[in-house]
Amino acid sequence: MPSPREASSSLQEKMDEAIDGVNKAIARLLPETDLPEARLFDAMRYGTLNGGKRLRPFLAICSAKLFNVDLKRAKRIAAAIEFVHCYSLIHDDLPSMDNADLRRGKPSTHKAFDEATAILAGDALLALAFEVLSHPDTHEDPRVRCDLVQALALAAGGHGLCGGQMLDILGEKEEFDLGTISRLQRMKTGRLMTFACEAGAILGKAGEPQRKALCNYANDLGLAFQVTDDILDTEGQVIHLGKPTGKDDKAGKSTFVSTMGKEQAKARAEMLVQQAIRHLHIFDGGRADTLKELATYVLKRRA
Amino acid sequence: MPSPREASSSLQEKMDEAIDGVNKAIARLLPETDLPEARLFDAMRYGTLNGGKRLRPFLAICSAKLFNVDLKRAKRIAAAIEFVHCYSLIHDDLPSMDNADLRRGKPSTHKAFDEATAILAGDALLALAFEVLSHPDTHEDPRVRCDLVQALALAAGGHGLCGGQMLDILGEKEEFDLGTISRLQRMKTGRLMTFACEAGAILGKAGEPQRKALCNYANDLGLAFQVTDDILDTEGQVIHLGKPTGKDDKAGKSTFVSTMGKEQAKARAEMLVQQAIRHLHIFDGGRADTLKELATYVLKRRA
Secondary structure, rough: OOOOOOOHHHHHHHHHHHHHHHHHHHHHHOOOOOOOOOOHHHHHHHHHHOOOOOOHHEEEEEHHHOOOOOOHHHHHHHHHHHHHHHHHHHHHHHOOOOOEEEEEOOHHHHHHHHHHHHHHHHHHHHHHHHHHHHOOOOOOOHHHHHHHHHHHHHHHHHOOHHHHHHHHHHOOOOOOHHHHHHHHHHHHHHHHHHHHHHHHHHHOOOOHHHHHHHHHHHHHHHHHEEEEEEHHHHHHHHHHHHHOOOOHHOOOOOOOHHHHHHHHHHHHHHHHHHHHHHHHHHHHOOOOOOHHHHHHHHHOOOO | OOOOOOOHHHHHHHHHHHHHHHHHHHHOOOOOOOOHHHHHHHHHHHOOOOOOHHHHHHHHHHOOOOOOOOOOHHHHHHHHHHHHHHHHHHOOOOOOOOOOOOOEEOOOOOHHOOOOOOOOHHHHHHHHHHHHHOOOOOOOOHHHHHHHHHHHHHHHHHOOOHHHHHHHHHHHOOOOHHHHHHHHHHHHHHHHHHHHHHHHHHHOOOHHHHHHHHHHHHHHHHHHHHHHHHHHHOOOOOHHHOOOHHHHHOOOOHHHHHHHOOOHHHHHHHHHHHHHHHHHOOOEEEEEHHHHHHHHHHHHHHO
């Protein structure tokens, strides 16, 4: 059986290091408690400390590194981004949404707890992300903190994550053309990945061209990620993905694969990854090599 | 039949003016749209433009007025606070939470739309609140905006609204003592009312004693509000409240009334209101008269 990881050993090491750092930051920001409402915090910990790939945190850390941002700060924003990502997964898995019993091979949060607790845990994680970003420990300059809050709010709200998930649900009842599928995925997956890269640039007070280049990179990467997700959904194995495959097909959702066919989808993902890498040419020397390598990894991943 | 409104005509006029201003601010921040995901925005509008009392926005506006804050800015933060309040109502009404079909006499959001849309509308309203607060239109000083975001995040998260609602749900299965009921209500109702008053002070760059006085006022007022809510729940009429009464009793929840009895609860509410008013003595002349009158109104309200 092939390994689900196709990253080079050096990229894998960097990713593992980031995963470890972010997990520690999450655990620190979400300590265990014996308050009367502890069940809520247990669910928040369950929904975030569950062995995710931490792709968005890794993007934020790599992006921040380009501007020599202090690693501790980078990990804080990485944790905040993961709070938003995990909140969206907890809510997406609910019976009234995607009705998914499994997440990363384990019972999803509403299965491990209950629906009400899962909804509240998601809500509280979203609020926590803004608490972390606006806290002075994130950056001494309040302008930087405000920029982060504003960009995350836009990525998470009706014109980002929530709008994307709304479209995803509407897509179960109507057939979408390629333009609408791209719109859906840019909102649902792309916006938060873009914020992850942008956050590193904001934290590093990067110039506009650098910030823009990272956003463009993340935008293409996010779309490539989703196209490969659609491909994996048709051919992946439960053991690698930790969730049932063929779900989109069963739900009657239009995907890149159902619209373009698998071969064309593969070609499109490759094109997007090449385009993503080209945006990074603005960073000289080998400075952006990890992000470039990551883009190739997204294409080759099996989980 | 007595009027549900017991406010003096001058207080009522001020409240009506604030309601009108906040409704316009909400409608401006949530314009109708024909985007493919319009259903989400329709639900957000439905859940916010539904004839609420706008008590929290009124608190924010009155508090901001104490420091001569520009009314347009006060209305922006008032709208943001109402977004959070309405998001919490939308989620609280869900079948897995309080399972309430009616809100303010009309079908609750998940009844008018569906559960998934209601969950997403709540999520997007929470994000929108932070988008509004962190936007330069709220205040030119990013330190002020960060302070607002930080305080709202704390009020909305696991140690505020969400924690309070978690306790509320846990209270269906276990009997709470008075201390835990107070904790629950301070988190679920008090924290956001306190933020409303605090937000006016933050926006007006008020001194610490003024800010503290307003927080203390709101804290007592919030608790008094909840005690009268419990009393109204036992004796109120559906026509005034726009929601079924006797619900807490049916759900087996411990309330102030079930724990202290109605007479003692009434006495406690009166004591809290007197205490709330005393905190405002720091504001000389008649500057805080509206807030004082509001406290008395909370006691006498019938809806």
